[in-house]
Amino acid sequence: MSDFTISPIDTMEGAVFGSFKRARATLGVESFGMQVIDLPPNAHQYPEHNHADSGQEEVFVVLRGAGEIEIDGQRHPMDPETMVRVGPEPKRKIWPGGDGMRVLALGGCPGHAYSAPEVTKLGGPEPGLPAAPPS
Numbered sequence: 533m534s535d536f537t538i539s540p541i542d543t544m545e546g547a548v549f550g551s552f553k554r555a556r557a558t559l560g561v562e563s564f565g566m567q568v569i570d571l572p573p574n575a576h577q578y579p580e581h582n583h584a585d586s587g588q589e590e591v592f593v594v595l596r597g598a599g600e601i602e603i604d605g606q607r608h609p610m611d612p613e614t615m616v617r618v619g620p621e622p623k624r625k626i627w628p629g630g631d632g633m634r635v636l637a638l639g640g641c642p643g644h645a646y647s648a649p650e651v652t653k654l655g656g657p658e659p660g661l662p663a664a665p666p667s
Contacts, residue, residue: 541568541634547651547658555636557654564646565639568595571628580625583639590639592616592626597633601626610635 537559544553553568555561565588571578580602583590592601598611602625603618610616610626610633618624626635640646651659 544568545654546570547656552651552659554652554654554656556648556652557656562646562648563640565637565648565652567637567652569626569633569635569637571597571599571626571633571635573628573630573632575628575632578626578628580623582623583620587620587641587644588639589617589619589642590624590637592618593636593638595634595636597628597631599626599628599633 539555539558541553541555544555544558546553551570551572553570555568556564556566559566569578592610593615594610594612596612598609600607601610601616601618602608602623603616604622607627608616620641626633650656
């Protein structure tokens with residue numbers, strides 16, 4: 533029996549008004565983090581953040597559109613021909629261009645087994661919002 537999952541991105545469960553696609557959970561990936569982020573043209577809402585507390589490094593791949601990634605205050609172009617890796621410490625923020633962006637974000641912590649955050653699980657809470665109390 534083969535072990536595989538196929539899913540169109542646009543049918544994946546989304547959070548944050550559908551812009552944060554829970555790709556990892558939809559595909560059943562358990563060994564690393566993976567989300568698809570759809571950002572509208574010229575959006576500024578993508579949060580500046582780092583992963584200093586968790587030690588997670590991230591790789592960003594633009595699937596569609598173009599824009600910039602700001603790393604510790606310096607902006608760098610991003611397009612489908614460019615991949616960007618950011619270690620845990622630097623602050624990062626994505627700035628989509630005039631056509632918006634679809635970004636694949638991959639993450640993991642070097643030397644540690646992956647543990648999926650609740651916001652990446654199907655039916656999980658919205659990113660940035662507290663989890664609902666148990667019922």
